[in-house]
Amino acid sequence: MDARFSIAATGSLSFGAGVFDDLASHLAKLGYHTVALVASKTFLQGSRCSAFLQQCKDCEVSVLTYPVSGEPSVGSIDELSHSCLSDGCDVVVGVGGGSALDSAKAVAVMAKYLARTTERISVKRFLEGVGDLTPPPGRLPLFAVPTTAGTGSEATKNAVIAQVGPNGFKKSLRHDSYIPDLVVVDPSLAITVPQTVTAASALDALTQLLEAYVSVKSNTFIDSLALEAIALVGNALPKLLEGNLDDLDARSDMAYAAYISGVAIANAGLGYVHGFAGPIGGLHSIPHGVICGNLIVPIHKAMVLAAKEHGQDSSFLQKLTKIAALWHVDGPEGVIEHMAQMVRLAKLPPLRDYGFTKEELVAIGSKDASRNSPVKLTQEQTISLLEALL
Template identity: 35%
Template structure:
């Protein structure tokens, strides 16, 4: 098969593995000793590793200023942090937390050197002023396995409500200088968090694999990430401190990281296209949106391609994922493409049910809001969906998960 041209954007230095959080203090000193540490509400201070980290910070004469993020970051929160710490001589920003924490930290690191509002640069809703950088050095330490924000150049900023939005602040210099991905940090995640975050990572891997911009490089990564999800997701979700659970968390930390790398390079698809307005207009966690829509969006994509673009390469790719989910090696070699496509959709539906992913109506979504949701869903993510979906096809996705 011919290798077509492709480009790969900048990536962070990556340190992966159980226990690697211990390397954080020493790594910080590569960039400075005055640190803005951005975390969630309380998970860090209550964790087993926080006491040792504090001791190491003290020994290395690292000065910490802590800022906490309790929800998806808004423009107001980012601007408040920038205003508060602009003259604090911060040398490096460290984010330890889930995707919301990392996105907030990424945006704050980008704006601290300049002190201006994020609304100057926010795509689609801002003033359209080009961001030229450079950001302060940023170290990302994810404590969930879902968004892959530790590997991307964009910070997602949200404003919820009737006129809400979810938009990106995006630039190459916002990519973390270092990502420390330690699967032991996932131990504090609830089963519901593992379920929603895991479906987010799985969605990102599948959508980037079938993206219209996909290439051989990202395909290889995406497939390895999908393999990790198949092998470890359910074990991670079942939880505990068994050998299987530890194995599962390790696999999901890896899958999430890879999903961030692939989405940053080639984009996503219809699930994330819909996630933007749904997350803006309703109080739906991002992972829940992905988890609840993935099976039906996959089915609609496959149906549309079978009807209008039967030679679309994404059908072959979806079929390959279906075969990866099969445990019977003999059946893998004999199953037809359509049956493996059907099996993929079947498993995705089964996982959605088993993981108890809530439906859209649980968060106030009604049919009366469909037109507005659909009108706002055709942003950058929808542009790389493997087929252009019609409005009535998008409505089917929403209706099935209402």
């Protein structure tokens, strides 16, 4: 047992097929009058959104819709935050994938902050590594409804915001108070999510679970949650990607695993894959899950080889052996091969399809992206791993 550890609180959770249908009456019972619905365009165009809008109307709750397309940028967050403020919204509801939920989180923070100042301050000034101001504590009330089973943003205390281009970045707006108040995980919302989004989102969730589980910052509490969720992914994801996208049990397992991935990274941090995903995603417009799916196997294969060179008794190898038992495969190598099989089923585009060059990847690979990884790779290894992605 760990000598000591602490766990950041998560918001309330409502889980199960159909729970989204209770949200409108819940908002009314809590006394909210004007909802900022920050949601993916796909959700806003669907029948579940129409039903939600009608339910809110029946409960005399107004809803203003703020469509999100693409990953959140400094410009999109500044624009949505000013709209939310001028529209007088008293609660933010985020519905969609990680982009919608991160946008909702950032809008809830910035709309509250901008109400207290006459200056037009950009969210960029609060971002880790690029901003000059401390993120403000507090935000508007925030409810998160994930639909894609991916980033786990519904359970984390940060929103990742990008500025894409030669001097681009992907940085977090982060504070302990940004974890959503209520998470509504309704796996039936994911039934219509297409194969490409399902695959990329799931590989992000799996990467997050694995990196948090083996992290040097993990602890007994997170280990037990993450290991069970990893077991679920190993069974459910192949089912979905083999053509059973309407399998509600598999969707439920993935929705639960994605939520736990958010809880896990909020408490145990991340490793190499996400260390590289930040600069890669800041350089060209590429879905975060596609980066994770391209990196998860080569990075962890190299980590297994490096750990074995230093002896068989590392906690990293022991943890992979526990995963192997739950996935019914043979040891750490079996885990790598099962992940490779899931990545093959995902049919992800390679990085070259997004315009990356060898020089760009060599520059990224030469930086230390180890974060909380239990195994350190050499600079030569990381550069050659990234070059091989082209």
